[in-house]
Amino acid sequence: MPKATMVYIALLIGLAGTAYKVSTWFRYSLGSKKFTASDRVVAAAKGILQTIFSQRFASILRSFFLDVILQAKLIRVSPLRWIAHILVFGGFTLLLLMHALGVYVNPLFFSNYYSTLNPFLFLRNFFGAMVVLGLAIQIYNRFIRRDPANPPSTAMDLYTILIFAIVIVSGIFLESVKITSVSAFRDMTEEYAAGEEDASLKALEAYWVENYGVVSPGLSGPFSPQMLAAGKAAHKASCAQCHAPAQWAFMDYGVSRLITPVASWFDGAAARAWLYWIHFLICLVGLAYLPFSKVFHLISAPICLMANSVMDRLGSDPANLATKQILELDSCTHCGACTRNCTMAFVHSVMPSQMILPSERIASLKVLASGKPLSLRDSLVIQEGYNQCTNCTQCTLVCPVGINLQDLWFSARETLAERDVPNLLVLSPISIYRGLRKDEIEVPAYAKPISNARRAIADEFGSFHWPGAAYSPQEEKMLDTAGINLRQSAGAACFSCMTCTNACPVVKAHQNPGAALDLLPHQIMQAVKLRLWDLIFGSKMLVECLGCYQCQEYCPMKVPTADLIFALRNVAVSRTYRNISQKALETL
Amino acid sequence: MSLVFFPCCVSSSFMGDCESAARKVVDKLGVPIQDVSGFNCCGYPYKGIDFKAFILMSGRNLALSEKMGSDLVTTCACCYGTIKQADNILKQDVSLFDYVNGILKREGLAYSGKGVVKHLLEVLLDNPGIPGLKAKLDGSLSGMKVATQYGCKMLRPSDVVAFDSPLSPGKFDELVEATGAEAVSWTQKLECCGAPLIGVNDATAMQLAKNKLDSVREARADLMVTACPFCYLQFRRSRDALSLASEGDFIVPSLTFVQLLGLALGLGETSLGLQGVSLPAGLMKYAQSREVPLRA
Numbered sequence: 002m003p004k005a006t007m008v009y010i011a012l013l014i015g016l017a018g019t020a021y022k023v024s025t026w027f028r029y030s031l032g033s034k035k036f037t038a039s040d041r042v043v044a045a046a047k048g049i050l051q052t053i054f055s056q057r058f059a060s061i062l063r064s065f066f067l068d069v070i071l072q073a074k075l076i077r078v079s080p081l082r083w084i085a086h087i088l089v090f091g092g093f094t095l096l097l098l099m100h101a102l103g104v105y106v107n108p109l110f111f112s113n114y115y116s117t118l119n120p121f122l123f124l125r126n127f128f129g130a131m132v133v134l135g136l137a138i139q140i141y142n143r144f145i146r147r148d149p150a151n152p153p154s155t156a157m158d159l160y161t162i163l164i165f166a167i168v169i170v171s172g173i174f175l176e177s178v179k180i181t182s183v184s185a186f187r188d189m190t191e192e193y194a195a196g197e198e199d200a201s202l203k204a205l206e207a208y209w210v211e212n213y214g215v216v217s218p219g220l221s222g223p224f225s226p227q228m229l230a231a232g233k234a235a236h237k238a239s240c241a242q243c244h245a246p247a248q249w250a251f252m253d254y255g256v257s258r259l260i261t262p263v264a265s266w267f268d269g270a271a272a273r274a275w276l277y278w279i280h281f282l283i284c285l286v287g288l289a290y291l292p293f294s295k296v297f298h299l300i301s302a303p304i305c306l307m308a309n310s311v312m313d314r315l316g317s318d319p320a321n322l323a324t325k326q327i328l329e330l331d332s333c334t335h336c337g338a339c340t341r342n343c344t345m346a347f348v349h350s351v352m353p354s355q356m357i358l359p360s361e362r363i364a365s366l367k368v369l370a371s372g373k374p375l376s377l378r379d380s381l382v383i384q385e386g387y388n389q390c391t392n393c394t395q396c397t398l399v400c401p402v403g404i405n406l407q408d409l410w411f412s413a414r415e416t417l418a419e420r421d422v423p424n425l426l427v428l429s430p431i432s433i434y435r436g437l438r439k440d441e442i443e444v445p446a447y448a449k450p451i452s453n454a455r456r457a458i459a460d461e462f463g464s465f466h467w468p469g470a471a472y473s474p475q476e477e478k479m480l481d482t483a484g485i486n487l488r489q490s491a492g493a494a495c496f497s498c499m500t501c502t503n504a505c506p507v508v509k510a511h512q513n514p515g516a517a518l519d520l521l522p523h524q525i526m527q528a529v530k531l532r533l534w535d536l537i538f539g540s541k542m543l544v545e546c547l548g549c550y551q552c553q554e555y556c557p558m559k560v561p562t563a564d565l566i567f568a569l570r571n572v573a574v575s576r577t578y579r580n581i582s583q584k585a586l587e588t589l
Numbered sequence: 590m591s592l593v594f595f596p597c598c599v600s601s602s603f604m605g606d607c608e609s610a611a612r613k614v615v616d617k618l619g620v621p622i623q624d625v626s627g628f629n630c631c632g633y634p635y636k637g638i639d640f641k642a643f644i645l646m647s648g649r650n651l652a653l654s655e656k657m658g659s660d661l662v663t664t665c666a667c668c669y670g671t672i673k674q675a676d677n678i679l680k681q682d683v684s685l686f687d688y689v690n691g692i693l694k695r696e697g698l699a700y701s702g703k704g705v706v707k708h709l710l711e712v713l714l715d716n717p718g719i720p721g722l723k724a725k726l727d728g729s730l731s732g733m734k735v736a737t738q739y740g741c742k743m744l745r746p747s748d749v750v751a752f753d754s755p756l757s758p759g760k761f762d763e764l765v766e767a768t769g770a771e772a773v774s775w776t777q778k779l780e781c782c783g784a785p786l787i788g789v790n791d792a793t794a795m796q797l798a799k800n801k802l803d804s805v806r807e808a809r810a811d812l813m814v815t816a817c818p819f820c821y822l823q824f825r826r827s828r829d830a831l832s833l834a835s836e837g838d839f840i841v842p843s844l845t846f847v848q849l850l851g852l853a854l855g856l857g858e859t860s861l862g863l864q865g866v867s868l869p870a871g872l873m874k875y876a877q878s879r880e881v882p883l884r885a
Contacts, residue, residue: 149696344598344630347649348642351692391630393598394605407602428789430634433819436788437603437826451789506781510796545790547797548637549781550745554755563746567637574638 004281011285018292019300026327029370032412036320044320057311064310068403069303075401078338081138082401088135089165095128101284115243123249130252132169136162150346152337152360157295164287171283175276176253181216181264182273194239201235208232213247214257216264298334302402305332309403314441326412327370329404333363339396339406345389356386359396359406366409369416377585380422387414388426392434411435415442418450423457423581425574428544455544461577462538476572494558495526501552501562507545518542522552522562529565538573546570590660590705592622592712595650595672597665598630600818604845606862607818611664611709611847613861617854618725620716622662628653631668632675641688647675648689651704660705662712664847666817670742670750672706677749708743710816710846711752714760719767726853728769733869735770735849736810736841737761738801738824740817741781755779761816764846768853770812777804782815784823798827805841811869813843821845825866842868 027038027045036044052058067073076083098106099121107114107121114121139162143154179185186209190202197205207224209215209232224232247254260267267273291297308325317325339359340346348357355361365383368375375383387410396406411434418424427435427450439447501522502508511517519540520528528537537543543566552562600607615622632646650672654661663669679686680702689700717725739753739761747755756779762772783797802824805813815821824843831840844852844866851861858864 342626344628347629347696348646350695351642351645391598391634392602393596393630394602426638429638430785430788432788433599433784434602434788436791436794437822439788439791506783506797506800507786507793510783510793510800545786545793546637547741547781547783547785549741549785551741551779551781554745554747568640570637571640 007282007285011289014289015291018289019297022292022297022301022331025371026324026331029327029372030323031326031366031370031409032323032415036323041320041324044318045324048318048321052311060310061307064307065303068306068310072401074306074403078399078401082142082336085135085138085142088131089139090135092128092131092135093165096125096132099128100125117244119245119249122245123251126250126252129169129173132165133252136166136169150341152335152340152358153355155335158335160290161294161296164283164290167283168280168287171276171280173252173256175273175280176250177256177260178264178267178273178276180214180247180250180253180257181260182268183215183217184268184270185273186215186217190239194235197235197239201231204228204231205235205239206232208236213244214254214261216261216268218265295334298332298402301328301331302334305329306403309405314405314408322408326405326409329402329409330363330367330370332402332404333360334402335360335363336401338399338401342395342399344391344393344395348389352385352389354382354386356383357389358386359390359410362386362410362413366413369413375420377422377588380417380420381582381585384414384417384422384424387417388424388431391431411438411441415446419446421453423453423577424450425454425457425578427451427454428570428574455541457581458544458573458577459539461580462535462573464535476576495523495530495560496558497523497527498557499523500555500557501526501560504551504555506549506551507542507547518545522546522566525566525569526560526562529569537569542566543570543573591658592620592662592707593625593654593657593659594622595628595631595661595663595668595706597663597668597818599667599822600665603822604818604862607664607821607845607847610845610851610856610861613856614847614851614854615709615713617856618713618717618722618850620712622712623659625657625659628661631663631665631671633667633671636671641685643671644675644678644685645689645692647672648679648700649693649698651676651679651702651706652689652693652698652700654704654706655701656698660707662707662709664709664818664845666708666740666743667819669706669708670740670745674746674749676702676704676706708752708816710743710761710764713850714764719763722764722767726768726850728767730849730853731769731771733768733770733812734773734808734810735765736775736805736808736813737765737772737778738782738813738815738817738820738843739778740815740820743816744779761846765814765849768849770849773808773810775804775808775810777801782817782820782823784819787823787826794823795827795830798823799831802827802831802840806839810841812849813841814846814849815843816846818845842866844868 024038027041030036052061072083072086075086100116103114103116103121111121116122116125143151143158143162183206186206190197190205194202194205203220206215206217207220207222207228210217210220211222211224211229211232247257257264287296291299305325305328308328312321312325314322337360340361343359346358349355356365362383365386369383390410392407392410394407397404397408400406414424414435426432432451435442435447499521502524505522508514508518508521514521520536520542522542525537525540525542546563546566548563548567550563553560553564556562594608594612596608612622612624628650629646631650632643635643635646650661661672663672679689679700686700693699713722739758742750743752743761744750744755744758752758753760758779765772777800780801781797782801783794786794786797802813813824815824821843828840828842844863848861848863858866
């Protein structure tokens with residue numbers, strides 16, 4: 002197959018993949034399904050046009066130079082990673098322009114382009130060295146340093162680095178083999194020094210062995226000054242116009258010195274062809290794989306950074322916000338900055354769910370966004386991880402590609418809430434974030450998770466009329482650790498004076514608290530004595546206690562009322578949760 | 590003892606400006622508090638649903654404090670009360686103590702009970718102290734009537750927190766009076782703001798905020814000042830959400846104690862995160878005489 006055909010095939014795969022990816026930006030969504038793909042394309046076109054012809058275009062330009070070109074967000078996260086990124090990105094782009102596409106690009110700028118002449122000979126190595134150094138830093142950072150705060154590396158992280166490394170290493174190796182190759186030298190002399198006599202050709206070869214690193218089986222130094230002088234003369238006549246000293250290609254030349262002892266093995270057209278094909282094909286593999294790998298951030302991240310410089314959730318068209326979220330998913334480079342700064346990441350050491358780590362959630366978000374059906378178990382696993390988020394914004398603040406992660410989590414949680422899996426954490430202050438963004442959620446969807454969670458708990462304990470079947474030993478222990486022998490102290494000391502109930506602000510907020518809350522605080526204390534678990538765990542009071550500790554503070558008998566309510570809520574949540582997960586496992 | 594800032598999730602998520610305001614205020618007062626990363630959530634949201642997780646989270650923060658040899662300083666009453674309570678429980682419960690240390694050992698940390706958490710209010714009362722503050726604040730907020738909102742966890746459970754009297758607290762009021770303002774007494778001073786119920790039962794949450802805001806108005810306060818970003822968040826949000834019953838009715842605006850001190854120190858609205866916050870006329874007039882005028 003001709004090379005050009007291969008290039009076109011790789012390019013076609015790359016372009017088709019890119020087109021597919023871009024189409025998902027408009028087809029997939031997290032949360033709201035209100036907009037069709039065509040609505041979203043129209044909204045995006047309108048938004049882009051409106052922005053270009055407004056003052057906000059200045060923000061886009063600013064973001065392009067600062068965030069995209071100079072990577073200002075990355076340098077704030079890690080100067081070392083910034084250096085690595087600039088080296089790899091800069092070096093590779095320049096190699097692409099000057100070397101891979103050199104035939105087209107260089108004539109536009111230079112009249113006498115020869116890859117074997119300076120500055121091109123030197124520059125190609127210099128750009129290559131940039132990439133090598135950058136990759137070395139990245140490999141060190143990801144695989145050698147083993148910082149426990151870093152998220153685990155995925156196969157894609159490895160492939161990406163591997164592809165870049167093979168491209169560069171095969172290129173350097175090919176060039177160094179060419180430097181040592183005597184057959185390549187003789188091919189060249191046949192073409193450009195055909196008229197020379199044999200003695201002169203031998204002198205030329207000696208000169209190249211001495212100065213250009215050629216390894217010749219018949220010729221080896223030290224050479225006489227006369228011979229070198231004759232070789233130099235022939236060199237000036239036939240070669241010097243097109244060949245700068247090989248030492249300028251410092252990496253290729255350096256490697257060629259290392260392989261000198263085995264150079265004769267690699268001599269011959271076959272080895273050079275092999276290396277060439279490896280180099281050429283791996284570049285094509287990279288090109289075809291690009292839209293499906295994290296290198297796709299090359300395309301998506303600049304758009305994401307620029308879009309986020311002019312978009313916000315209150316002012317922008319909701320259709321465009323939905324589109325932007327999917328674009329953001331494609332922009333993630335799995336660098337782990339979010340996980341390093343997550344206030345909850347350390348919980349991962351106790352609860353080994355990958356979904357706790359923000360950097361690891363992106364993959365599950367893509368599944369959620371595509372609308373694929375999820376098993377109850379998968380939904381639970383994802384939900385459990387997402388719930389371990391206090392919405393502290395740290396991830397969003399540090400993301401080098403400017404992904405609004407906080408909004409992604411919010412949308413994902415709402416998408417999961419639609420799936421009817423009870424989420425017991427909505428009964429905790431974690432819900433405050435959701436409550437503050439109530440306006441963005443449709444009314445029935447807003448109330449559903451709260452009532453689902455409460456119903457799940459009530460159902461769980463509905464059959465607990467009979468006092469014998471109450472706590473497991475672990476639950477007994479949990480109640481005890483919440484205070485010291487809470488149940489005993491409640492039982493022993495409380496005489497229903499109602500001071501707790503009279504002090505309770507939740508009770509006071511209702512016209513008819515008995516009906517609104519099912520049990521009042523002093524009744525909970527009595528119900529604990531009587532072991533009326535179905536009443537306690539079904540009561541609204543249990544989940545609506547604020548934890549303000551007024552009841553406990555004012556209790557004349559020093560009953561730890563609030564601590565007891567919290568301990569009961571813990572038992573209610575953990576038991577219900579355990580049984581939901583058990584049922585989920587049974588459905589498998 | 591050196592001091593480090595303990596960041597609060599709520600303040601950094603919704604009230605990011607409050608945290609930067611706190612840094613500016615302590616700088617201006619000459620109290621050295623460092624910024625360190627690596628802390629996790631205090632554990633407050635987990636107390637009612639996963640008790641061990643709550644203890645572990647607070648325990649880890651205390652272990653970090655211990656390792657650094659610095660006291661944690663927070664501007665949030667909930668973080669403060671939560672960590673103090675976990676500390677108290679860990680000191681009594683051997684099995685939880687072992688559980689926490691077993692996990693912390695993996696990252697080379699240990700909880701032994703030497704870590705300390707302090708509320709910024711507590712720190713400022715100690716250094717520069719009331720006389721020191723009075724000297725620095727020039728008392729120019731005089732005439733302003735302020736209602737102080739301590740926040741539940743600043744006061745209760747009092748045997749754990751032990752910051753001030755749970756029945757008639759006065760330390761925060763003293764701090765406010767150092768600015769020259771007058772701390773008024775109001776009937777709902779010790780009540781909860783209702784924020785923990787946001788997202789669980791919004792109607793009750795709003796009713797509690799309304800009760801408090803009504804009480805502040807009846808006390809003829811010009812301003813409510815909170816020691817907790819949760820309360821501040823709740824009052825600011827309620828102020829936007831509550832409809833006024835009649836004409837001439839109004840809702841008293843609120844600030845955090847950090848912002849009040851910032852204004853008294855002559856910091857402008859942008860550095861205190863007060864853009865778009867409407868303030869009482871007296872404070873406006875006062876603030877406008879400063880370098881950066883406040884918007885109406």
